[in-house]
Every structure is written in C-alpha cells, then in structure tokens.
Amino acid sequence: xxxxEVENRLLSQRNVLLIxxxxxxxxxxxxxxxxxxxxxxxxxxxxFYFGYDEQAWNRQQILTKVAIELLGETGYKRFQPLSxxxxxxxxxxxxxxxxxxxxxxxxxxxxGANLAIQHTLPKDEQQKLQSLLRDLVEGNSLVLLGSRGExxxxxxxxxxxxxxxxxxxxxxxxxxxxxxxxxxxxVSHYRxxxxxxAYLQKLLKLLAGYPLALQVVxxxxxxxxxxxxxxxxxxxSDDTLDTGKETGDxxxxxxxxxxxxxxxxxxxxxxxxxxxLLCFAPFTGVVLKDMLPQYTEKLQQQAVLADLPFxxxxxxxxxxxxxxxxxxxxxxxxxxxxxxxxxxxxxxxxQSQPNYQAAIETAFxxxxxxxxxxxxxxxxxxxxxxxxxxxxxVSFEYENLSKALDFALAAQVSILNPYRALSNYxxxxxxxxRGLALGESVLARLEKYPDEALQGKLGTEFVGVVDDIASRQxxxxxxxxxxxxxxxxxxxxxxxxxxxxxxxxxxxASVYHQLGRVAEEQRQWPAAEQYYQKALAIKIEFNEKxxxxxxYHQLGRVAEEQRQWPAAEQYYQKALVIFIExxxxxxxxxxYHQLGRVAQEQRQWPAAEQYYQKALAIYIEFKEKxxxxxxYHQLGxxxxxxxxxxxxxxxxxxxxxxxxxxxxSHNVDITVRNLxxxxxxxxxxxxxxxxxxxxxxSVEEVLKMFKPV
Numbered sequence: 250x251x252x253x254e255v256e257n258r259l260l261s262q263r264n265v266l267l268i269x270x271x272x273x274x275x276x277x278x279x280x281x282x283x284x285x286x287x288x289x290x291x292x293x294x295x296x297f298y299f300g301y302d303e304q305a306w307n308r309q310q311i312l313t314k315v316a317i318e319l320l321g322e323t324g325y326k327r328f329q330p331l332s333x334x335x336x337x338x339x340x341x342x343x344x345x346x347x348x349x350x351x352x353x354x355x356x357x358x359x360x361g362a363n364l365a366i367q368h369t370l371p372k373d374e375q376q377k378l379q380s381l382l383r384d385l386v387e388g389n390s391l392v393l394l395g396s397r398g399e400x401x402x403x404x405x406x407x408x409x410x411x412x413x414x415x416x417x418x419x420x421x422x423x424x425x426x427x428x429x430x431x432x433x434x435x436v437s438h439y440r441x442x443x444x445x446x447a448y449l450q451k452l453l454k455l456l457a458g459y460p461l462a463l464q465v466v467x468x469x470x471x472x473x474x475x476x477x478x479x480x481x482x483x484x485x486s487d488d489t490l491d492t493g494k495e496t497g498d499x500x501x502x503x504x505x506x507x508x509x510x511x512x513x514x515x516x517x518x519x520x521x522x523x524x525x526l527l528c529f530a531p532f533t534g535v536v537l538k539d540m541l542p543q544y545t546e547k548l549q550q551q552a553v554l555a556d557l558p559f560x561x562x563x564x565x566x567x568x569x570x571x572x573x574x575x576x577x578x579x580x581x582x583x584x585x586x587x588x589x590x591x592x593x594x595x596x597x598x599x600q601s602q603p604n605y606q607a608a609i610e611t612a613f614x615x616x617x618x619x620x621x622x623x624x625x626x627x628x629x630x631x632x633x634x635x636x637x638x639x640x641x642x643v644s645f646e647y648e649n650l651s652k653a654l655d656f657a658l659a660a661q662v663s664i665l666n667p668y669r670a671l672s673n674y675x676x677x678x679x680x681x682x683r684g685l686a687l688g689e690s691v692l693a694r695l696e697k698y699p700d701e702a703l704q705g706k707l708g709t710e711f712v713g714v715v716d717d718i719a720s721r722q723x724x725x726x727x728x729x730x731x732x733x734x735x736x737x738x739x740x741x742x743x744x745x746x747x748x749x750x751x752x753x754x755x756x757x758a759s760v761y762h763q764l765g766r767v768a769e770e771q772r773q774w775p776a777a778e779q780y781y782q783k784a785l786a787i788k789i790e791f792n793e794k795x796x797x798x799x800x801y802h803q804l805g806r807v808a809e810e811q812r813q814w815p816a817a818e819q820y821y822q823k824a825l826v827i828f829i830e831x832x833x834x835x836x837x838x839x840x841y842h843q844l845g846r847v848a849q850e851q852r853q854w855p856a857a858e859q860y861y862q863k864a865l866a867i868y869i870e871f872k873e874k875x876x877x878x879x880x881y882h883q884l885g886x887x888x889x890x891x892x893x894x895x896x897x898x899x900x901x902x903x904x905x906x907x908x909x910x911x912x913x914s915h916n917v918d919i920t921v922r923n924l925x926x927x928x929x930x931x932x933x934x935x936x937x938x939x940x941x942x943x944x945x946x947s948v949e950e951v952l953k954m955f956k957p958v
Contacts, residue, residue, distance in 0.1 A: 251279055252286065255393070255413055263411040265382060265392040267400060270415030271573035271588040273461035276395040279415065280352050283393065293350040293391060295319060301358040305370050308377040312336045315351075319343060337381055345388030356396035356403070357573070375402060382407040397573025416579045416586070417458030426463055427453060436470040447683075448475035455482065455533060455589055455648070462589045482593045483533070483652070511594045515574065521558045522565045526574070527605065528557070530595035531613040531656075533648035535584040536575070537620070538566075544616045551608035584645055610656050617653030620646070621666030628673040631833045633871040636677075643674040658694045661702055665710050672717055685721035688714055705747035709756065712741045716760060723763065728771055735764050751791050758787035762800050769807060777807050798827035802840055809847060818847050838867035842880055849887055857887050878907035882920055889923065894931045898939075901927065906943050917944075925955040 258266050270276050277300070284296035297315050299306045316328045316336070320343075328336055344351070359370045359378075370378065383406040385392055394400065394408060404410075418426060431437040439449050452475050456462045469478050515523060528548055529536060541562060548554050566585070569575050574591050578584035599606040624646070627639025643650065654667040668691060675684035695703070695711050703711050719734030738760050742753060765780035785800045805820035821844050828837045845860035861884045868876045885900035901924050908916040921940065928936050937951045944951070 251413075251415065251419075252283060255279075255283060256292075258411055258413055259391050259393075263386065263409060264388060264390070265386055265394070265408040265411065267394045267396060267404075267408045267412045268415055269396055269399065269412055269573075270417075271397060271459075271576055273459040273588060273590065274415045274417050274573075275460035276397075276415055277354055278460055280354055280393055280395050284350055284352060287350060293348050296350045296352065298352045298354065300354045302355040305358070306353070307370060307374045308337070308381050309333055311378075311381065312340055315340055315344075319349070333377075337384065341381070341384040341388075344385055344390040347389055349390040351385070351390060351392045352395070353392070354395040356394055356400050357398045360398075360402060379403055379405075379407060398571040414576065414579065416576070418460060419458065423453070423458035423463070426460060427467065430464060430467045431470070434468060434471050436467075439470060439475055445475045448479050451475075451648075452479050452482075455479070457534065457586070457589050459589050465590075484596060511574065511588065511591055515591075515594070518565065518568055522561060522568065524605075525557050525559070525561060525565050526569060527595050527599060527602075528554075528609055528612075529575075529587065530592055530599050530606075531610055531649075531652055532587060532592055533652060534589075535578060535586055535645050535649070537583060537642075537646065538585050539583050540616070540620060543619065544612065547612035547616045548609070550615075551612055553604050553608045554612070578645075581641075581645065611660075614653050614656040614660065614662075617650055618657070618663065618666045621650055621653065621668075621670040624650075624670040625666060625673055628670065628677060631831075631835060633835070636835070637872065640674065640677050643670055647671065647674070654691070658691065661698055661707075663706060663710060664691065664695075665706075665713070668710075668714070681721050681724040685718060685725065688718040688721060692718060704745065708741075708745045709748060709752065712738050712745065712756060715741065716756075716763070720763060723767055723770065726770070728767055732764065732767050735760050735767065754787050754791050755793060755796070758784045758791075758793070758796065758800075761787070762803070765800075765803060765807075769803065769810075772810070774807055774811055778804065781807065794827060795831045795833075798824045798831075798833075798836065801827070802836075802843070805840075805843060805847075809843065809850075812850070814847055814851055818844065821847065834867055835871055838864045838871075838873075838876065841867070842876075842883070845880075845883060845887075849883065852890070854887055854891050858884065861887065874907055875911050875913075878904045878911070878913075878916065881907065882916070882923070885920075886923060889927060889930075892930075894927065894933075897927055898924075898931075898933070898936055902939055902943065905940065909943055921954055928955050 255266065255268070268276055268279065281298070284293075284298060287293045288296050295318060297311075297318065299311055299314075304310075312333070316325050319340070320328055328339060331339065359375060379402075382392060382403070386407065392407075394403075399412075400408075417423065428437070428440075431440065439445050442449075452466065453463075456466060466478060466482070473481070515526070518526065528544075545559050545562065548557070549559065566575070570577075573588060575585045575587050578586045599609070624639055624643050627635050628643065630636045630639065650667045650671050654664055654671065657664045657667065668687075671687060672684055675681070675687065692714050695714060698707070698711075715734055715738040719731045719738065722728075722731035722734060739757065742756055742760070745753065761780050761784035765777045765784065768774075768777035768780060781800050781804050785797060785804070788794075788797045788800065801820045801824035805817045805824065808814075808817035808820060821840050825837060825840045825844070828834075828840060841860045841864035845857045845864065848854075848857035848860060861880050865877060865880045865884070868874075868880060881900045882904035885897045885904060888894075888897035888900060901920055905917065905920045905924065908920060924936065924940055937948050937955070940954075941948045941951045
C-alpha cells in the first residue's frame, strides 16, 4: 500500500516527495526497498542514496557522488574542473532527461543543533541543497526525502505540499515482520500460547507496526515473556530493552539506535517543553487532544506541577510533531498518536523524579476518572450514534483506561468509572472471557484492601465487581460459579455499611434478577420466576420504573419457554411500554423480537411479521448485524409458513450471510436446513447457487447438504 501511494504521488502530483514519520516507523527501510524494487522492475535506472545519519552531505559531495556513478570515467573528467554551479547545471540536465532516483534520508539532522547526531549543514549549504532540488522539479528523475520533521525550510519550490505520512506498517505487513522476528529468535510458540499470546497481542498493539520498535522489543522475548516485557515497558524499567546479539548488528545497537532517535528529538526541545511533555508519560498509544485542557486542569492542581508552562502546549505539540515524537492519528485526527517507545522513554526519565511522577500519575488518574464516566454514558446511550461513538473511543483509549484503573487500585480510591467503561465496552464486543479476566484481576487486588476501606462507595464498587464477574461467568456458561458469585455479592451487600437502603435495595434487585438468569439458563423455570419476582418487588417498592422493564422482559422469556403465551405477551408488553416511555429504542428491539416469537408460535403471521420488522429496523439503525441475522431468520420462517417463497428466500439468505460473517456455524446449519426445506418446495436452482456463493462452496456440495432434509 505504501509503495503504490508513493508511486501515485510522485507521478500524479510532483516528482519530489517528502516521506515523514516518527522515529522507528520504517522510513529508511521503505526508502531502501523502494530504490531496490524500482531498480529491479526498471522503473528507474540508477539509485543514489544519501543518509544524513551517516554524514552531513553538502551539495558538492552529492554532485560528486552522482557524477562518478552516472557519467563514467570520461564524463567525470569533463565534470571535475567545472565550477560547482556549472557541475549542477550539467548533472541536472542529465537527471531531468533520464529516470533515476535520488534519496535524501534523515533530513532532520540538517537543521539540528546540540543533538545526539551532529550532521548539520550551515545556512548557505542548506540553500545550495534547496537550489539543486528545485532544479530537478518536473524532470524525469524522482526525488524521495525522508525525515521525522516537516522540513519547512526546504519545502518551497521543492516538495511543496507533497508529503506522505508514514505511520508504521499495515496489519498484514506488520504480521509478516512479527512472524519473521519471532521465528529468528525461536519464540514463535508465543503466538499459540493461550495466556502469553494475549499479552503478545497487547504488546503488538502498543508497538503499532513500527518496524524498529518491533525488532528491538520482540528481541527481548529470548529472555522475557510477553507479559514481563509489557509490564516493564509500562513501568519504564531500565533494563527492558536489552538482549543478546543478533547476527550482524547487535540488538543492543538497535536498542541504542531507537532510544537515540527519541533522545535526539526530545533533546531538541527546550527544558520547559521537555518537562511539559513528561506529562504524557502515563499514556499508551494515543492522547485525546480535545481533552487536553481538562487534563491540564488536573495537572495544575498538583503543587509540584503548577509552574509548568502549560500555555506552551500548542507549540510543544507542534515541535514534538516536527521531531517525530507524536503525530495526528491517521484514522481519527482528534487523537495524537505517540511514538511507541516514547512513553517508555519518559517513564524511565520520571523514575529519577518521584515527586513529578506521583503528581503526574495522580492527575492522569483523576482525568481518566472523568473520561471513563463520560465514555460509560456513551456506551449506555439510547442513541445509536452515541453508542457507536463510545465504542470507537474506548477502542482507542482502552490502554489508557486500564492504566488509570491500575493507578486507582494502587491508590485505593474509586475505580468505578474506568472499570465500567472497560467492562461495558467488552460487553459490546462480546469478549466475555476477556471481561472475566479483567474482573478477576481487579477483584484480586480489591480483596487485599483493609476491611474498613471496603465500606461506603468503595464497598458498593467491590460488590459491583463481584456482580460483574458473575455476569461473565453466566455468559460463558459457568452456571455453578455464577450462582456462587451472585450469592457472594448478596452477602457482601448485606454486611455493607454507610450506604442508604434504596441503594442497597437497588443493588440487591439487580443481583436477584441475575440469579433469575442463572436459573433460566439451566431451565429451572420455577426458581427463575421466583428470583425475577423478588427483583421486581424490590424495584416496585423503590419506584425504579425503568429497571422494572428488564425484569418484565425476562419473566416473559420464562413464560414463553413454558408455552404460556398469554402470560408471555403480557410481560413483554409491560416491558415494551416502559422502554418506549424512557425512549430506550435499543432495548425495544429485543422485546419486539420476542413478541414476534410469541405471535409466531400462535401462528399469528401478520402480527409476528410486524413485530419482527420493528425489531429489524432498530437493529439496522444501531448497526447490530448479528442481531439482524436472528430477526431475518425468523422473518424467513414466517414467510415460509405462508408459502411466500421468494420473500422467505430473501430473508433466509440475508440471515445465512450474516451468520457466516460471524462464523456462527450452529446458526448457519439451522438456516441451511430451513433453506433446504425451501428448496424442496420450490426446486429453485438459483437458491442453491446463492447458498454456494455465501458459503464459498460448490453447488454440488450445497445439494449434498440439502439432500437429507
């Protein structure tokens, strides 16, 4: 993708292009690859590479090197006695007429001052270099420039606004590189390890496809597990990036290189700016730029940080962007994306400044307590767009919320907002195993709190985590464990001090409701109904009308399972009235769907179809594709029962396509069986072809699947 985009920009916009990216994004690797590939495919004839990390190439040196390679011995003899301007004129004429590639890499060195790599050019040499590149514009030869910065001094008359932002490898390329690195070090087994594999995925997400960061950090897997490396990076441990030697260059050399890149950029900032940028140390991956004023308020409340030059944020961010330490996120510009190793670098620096570190971590925790609350509200919103926004934001902020949760647990303060944001997000993505692991890890730390700390607000949060764990256990069908956890939550709740009775009753009603779910899942109908009625009575007592709706809905499910159709419909209608009153459109969908099931079971086809269509419209609005599949399937059955063959085929194929997309083999099989019955009734060859296309198999295989029915 990078190769095609670079070619397109060079050929359609301007033959001079700046490839800009943070340290470690693979600019140099890409530039070398482009040169080799284009020469192999005869896109260019010769490639001339000048790396300013190696030396400060001035115009005369560039002209001399190009002349030696391009003109041959005879041509170089005519070239050598000429003045520098005459030499430029002679070479430019040749370069403009032929297709060659000129690469100038690591241009940030040219204007650097007091940096780790001293390969700068004086002003007059900068102007000479700019003159050479200007003369090549609109010629046949191509010019690629690589830098961490914007190189504004060079832009006019050369690359202008022709800039390609490099933001790490794409997923496929990164995965291939990771496989090669793991294989080289003999640690490919971590890909398949159930526990460490999950930590490896977190590590890869943090490294964001940056080639140098991947090589340096994954090289440590020889001596450390993914979990150990991840924990060390998060803490800023001194000895994280250190392993044995690779063939050729040592890993220590690569480690020094990546840290030197960051120190090179960081060292270019003023002392005040460096201190200000340390406030980003707790962040992982991204910073939500729009919330920076709110974060600043929290930082200013810390006495040790109060004198930092917060008014310089804009200029510091711009300079940090110029030097490749951060950049606008390519997908969501409201986020700033941090160079992956940069937070590690800053955490390491903070270890020698414990007062600063404690203050910054406190401000970060308080900031994400507020952000967590806002994100949880979005995730629980009754508006589809807000709910989707919440999911997107948490997907980017997951690691930052996790870090804030960790700080809150260490400080033994409220964990409610970051924990709920994370847990609710995992609900929306249906990652119950991951949610269960989150809850259990938090519970293990809460249980180490002194008893007196787990009263009042923290006590209710403790109960909430136990309740959350039970819900996850229920989802993964650990029914005995779920019931034990819910009973534990009730016992904790009974012994909890410093909360009002309405709150205690509300939490107890929620637990009784969930115990009803546990019994229902085990088809223990009398026990389920008893728990639901107990929950309902408490909710009615405390006038919690909205909360009653969910319990009415579940009572409807219990009645439906026992084929008590009038009772089921009555409960569902009560739930629906409340959901409509509270404008909870999302919850209405599930109740409409169940009302459709009740009508369908009583062969009330028009009513069933009407309910299903209402549910479907809401699922489509909320982009709930998996839920759409179940409703399409039921609409297909209703149409089939009425011998509306074409309509039935359309609905069932839509259901099949969605179930296949979600790799739901069980429901795929059920839908195929219903399509087989439809085929027996219609003998429509187009149906078998359509099923074959969805399942990506042959028509003959579909006919074999249809035959037993």
